[in-house]
Amino acid sequence: MGNTMMPCMCMNHDMENYYAQVELPGVKKDDIVLEVMENGLCLKGKKGEGDIAGCWMLAHPVSVDSVKARYESGLLDIVLPLKNKLKDGKRVDIE
Numbered sequence: 064m065g066n067t068m069m070p071c072m073c074m075n076h077d078m079e080n081y082y083a084q085v086e087l088p089g090v091k092k093d094d095i096v097l098e099v100m101e102n103g104l105c106l107k108g109k110k111g112e113g114d115i116a117g118c119w120m121l122a123h124p125v126s127v128d129s130v131k132a133r134y135e136s137g138l139l140d141i142v143l144p145l146k147n148k149l150k151d152g153k154r155v156d157i158e
Contacts (some may be wrong), residue, residue: 066113070106074119078150081121081143086138091113095139099130101146106139123149 071086071102087095087108092108102125105118132141 068110068113068115069117070108070115072117072119074146076123076149079145079148081123081125081141081145083139083141083143085117085139085141086137087115087134087139089150090137092134095134096140097132097141097144099125099127101125101127103140104143123147 072083074081074083076082083104085106087110090108090110096107098105103118103120106116108115121143125143126146129144130141132139134140
């Protein structure tokens with residue numbers, strides 16, 4: 064039985080999209096399964112003797128049907144459009 068590892072993910076967002084980049088070195092594109100829900104995403108992959116898996120919750124709902132993903136050179140780039148664009152918050156002065 065192989066080991067399961069959680070991949071390293073960097074995530075950022077602007078007022079319209081989340082941008083995620085997942086490190087999957089040595090994983091073949093055909094061995095990656097990406098599932099996106101309105102409030103999160105899960106990823107599974109196979110690498111050598113072990114599996115890679117991870118799930119992440121999102122603070123803002125996304126438009127599942129508009130998600131795009133691209134895999135190149137061991138990096139999976141995911142763009143997750145927000146269901147509702149964010150609005151600027153109120154700046155709070157810190158004493």
